Amino acid sequence: MTDILSRRDLQFLLHEWLDVGRLAGRDRFDGQSPQDWDDVLDLAAQIAADRFAPHNRKADANEPTVGEDGRVVLIPEVAEALEVFNETGLIAASMDQEVGGMGLPYTVTAGIFSWLHAANVGTAAYQMLTAGAANLLISQGSPEQIETWVEPMLEGRFYGTMCLSETQAGSSLADIATKAVPQGDGSYRLFGSKMWISAGEHELGENIVHLVLAKVPGAPAGSRGISLFVVPRLLLDEDGGIGERNDVSLAGINHKMGFRGTVNTVLGFGEGEHRPGGEAGAIGYLVGEENKGLAGMFHMMNEARIGVGLGAGAIGYTAYLKAVRYARERPQGRPLADGKDQTTPQVPIIEHADVKRMLLAQKSYVEGALALNLYCAGLVDEQASAPEEAERDRAGLLLEILTPIAKSWPSQWCLEANSLAIQVHGGYGYAREYDVEQHYRDNRLNAIHEGTHGIQAMDLLGRKVTMKGGAAFGALYETVAATVARAGEAGGEAAELGERLERSLARLAEVTGILWADRDPEVALPNATVYLEAAGHVVIAWAWLEQFLAAAGEEGDFYDGKRQAARYFFRFELPRTGPQLDLLASLDDTTRAMEDAWF
């Protein structure tokens, strides 16, 4: 079980650092205690180890296929694991009790889902997507829609999907072409094709609830003309029972580098393969208002993106733990101090400085990523439950500006952690007989879905930094500065780390001002990705200083490890931002000036 995630680290982050117990006294979490939350986390850890981890490699090696009857075939362990998970009710961990949820803090839920992601992201995705779809309906749907669709999802009877992308519209949702034609009875018929739909077709539950973006005829061009629909795979009878097949068809399966346990599909809507009521067209039900679909979707985007960051961090974490174990068990080579004496026994490779470097780097990436994402989850809780409006607003601002970093940073650096885990294993790391190469392949998706790295960069520098007159950036600045001040009061090494972070923060703020001095996106944004990466390292350095402070005065291996990982990050990683911020400050136009014909 220790190879999945560290229960000890989660305890440290949730209790010793984030003080999740503070939430117990609030109305929203009335009747809950920190002990309840720990019990739920223990349960998640147990299920992850017993039901999810054991078939992770098997699901990768036996990816979904389409049988002769046109049905999607998964290995049986997927359904068995999900059944056990569904019985716990944990899918609804953070949802309101009034819709059938457990009403737990999102911080705790993030811990739960991290265990599942780390154990088996391919199987966990079926429930993550269902939870995401349910949350969107809870947020945007009518009471009747919630009752009809969400309740069976939370009971594990229905599964969910998000149908956004189309072949010609990936990152640019404004260009989707799927049509939704009103039928006069309040329902719509949908016609179009959706690409990259995870869990788009399978036999796991009684039904699949597709949430589909489409355009109603005559709607405004672009993203202002997008509406959101519920399109079930199977229609419901008047009494809510499973009825006839809707006109949603499986056009094909995509074959991926990793994340293979999750079936990824091309879906056809309204192709006439099934003809509900004798007519072609997939019957759909509008969620919210016409043309407001994208706004509704964006409402849930922060949590979805934090979910990706959590997943990326979790995959990095499990591979790190496996690399540590391998490095302890694998004898190879001898210490430098022994010189050329090859008659001595080989030592475990964890004794070599370069292996320690690779493990420390992984530790600093994966624990830093988990810390940031749990902090962001805590902001979701603050936004929903803080007693003072000012606190709720501040949490909201921080969440806005941190989300692109919480999504992108783990996707980049916990992938690098996976690569280092392979490297620690040497040739074995490249072999499919070991786990780490799969983690690397699985994790590579996270910089692509839910908005690519480049899209996150535009979101951060183009929207979040400038929003509300810079209020979100200001909230971030103040948060980091407050930590620096606490470090200064602590004195000693903490103060020294704080001074380094303060310089990086000041430079980030200065460069942000330089980039937007002319208020011209063409000047500010060409190197947005470099900005995203520099800001990400500053934020993770902050997360490490916070952990360093939370460990202050504590003794023992665990705390020594936290301190050393913080030192590593400040010495080896934070300095990377220097040249990045210098480049940005120069308003470098190398990429803009490059011409197509020169490649």
Place this chain on the structure above:
Amino acid sequence: MTDILSRRDLQFLLHEWLDVGRLAGRDRFDGQSPQDWDDVLDLAAQIAADRFAPHNRKADANEPTVGEDGRVVLIPEVAEALEVFNETGLIAASMDQEVGGMGLPYTVTAGIFSWLHAANVGTAAYQMLTAGAANLLISQGSPEQIETWVEPMLEGRFYGTMCLSETQAGSSLADIATKAVPQGDGSYRLFGSKMWISAGEHELGENIVHLVLAKVPGAPAGSRGISLFVVPRLLLDEDGGIGERNDVSLAGINHKMGFRGTVNTVLGFGEGEHRPGGEAGAIGYLVGEENKGLAGMFHMMNEARIGVGLGAGAIGYTAYLKAVRYARERPQGRPLADGKDQTTPQVPIIEHADVKRMLLAQKSYVEGALALNLYCAGLVDEQASAPEEAERDRAGLLLEILTPIAKSWPSQWCLEANSLAIQVHGGYGYAREYDVEQHYRDNRLNAIHEGTHGIQAMDLLGRKVTMKGGAAFGALYETVAATVARAGEAGGEAAELGERLERSLARLAEVTGILWADRDPEVALPNATVYLEAAGHVVIAWAWLEQFLAAAGEEGDFYDGKRQAARYFFRFELPRTGPQLDLLASLDDTTRAMEDAWF
């Protein structure tokens, strides 16, 4: 064909930069002309496109299996491609004419093999390994051994392998345990198991020539007691015909993340599965002297490692070209200048600054890597053919110090190029229906085999930098300084780039002195990998300044592209070395101080 490598770039590097034509007048290449070399390169490009590239994905999707008869099964296209290649005689491109080779410059050979690597590294590996084994025998074997084993290898009848690693001895060859027992008749019987043997068993030719490291009973401990043996899969009759099966058995196949077209095996020697002469034990023939096997092997190490660097660069190159094509063809999104007007048509993604950044980064990595490796190949030619001894010595020194960089830098950064190629493709890049995810998986091996990244770092900082009183480092310093001087004479932008490179070079030299000031490996080496990476970026910046100078005064898209890629590297990449060298200068002990129990 343009998606494999750029013939135009190769022409620029070989002729306009490296002036390969200078070799035509030398004794070693008597009777050859630059036109001959271009013709051979054209031929290699044609075979790569017609025979190697078409089955690259198929070989990945249908990896080698073991049939019921115990034979390794490959897809038929592998043998067909190799047959065509063998007919050209190009496997012996750079070998001496007296052993059946073509005697071409190694620079040209490197170009040939780059085409094959880029088109299909899995199939090309069978010939690369054979060429490597043949070269080792040519260098270390007796005339009789060369006649017996090398000639059929160059005719494409026999294939070769290198059997170094064992399960308990990967990076630490000193610890191999395979035994070679003298039989009194000049032959030996080998007993042991070898791990990670590429092309260790297959039916491609008439025989497989294993070159095996083993220890003779009573040999000195460690690497001083290692001998090298020829161990054929099938023994030869007295008249040289194929005889009985030797006692070499296939113990298993390793299943890899990538590089799947090349069968990777565990081989058993002397397990009694076959009993030549009625007895267990694999019959082997000593190459060179007893206990000198590792020295002999290291003699060929530079070329083998440059070969890995070439392969890594070639895989990066082909994915880059595919990413450029995709970016030109794929419409998505709109220019920043158009603001939020979504009624305009989408533009090809190559028009977005961030996509140009990703393509420029790839271009700077893959063309930089190819340049460095071709330069190193040129050093091999200089070492073998320069008229003056001083020139040959200087080439040898440069080759020693550049080899770990030429091997590691492309393995790291052309893998990053592959990752960026995936990113340019978005979701499609993660799908196996496109090529780039395979290139990424294939390339991940290159930082592991032929000495891991960490081993290269120890080689560079621990051996090469200090060898012969720092003479190799001095030769590198002078080479870079001479380029800086030429850039200064050219003036303008070249001079400006030269000044930046000069500062980085001076800092590298200074830091090298600091690291070794106490002559204590325990102080100098813990962050050797950081040194390798910083030195690598300085060297590649030099390769870009050289290309910038070679393009001086030339007009047209091709040269504009070279200039812009050079600018990109100096602005976005070279500055990374600043914090790395600062860290090294501080003699940072973070990794050394880390303790096992703290992880």
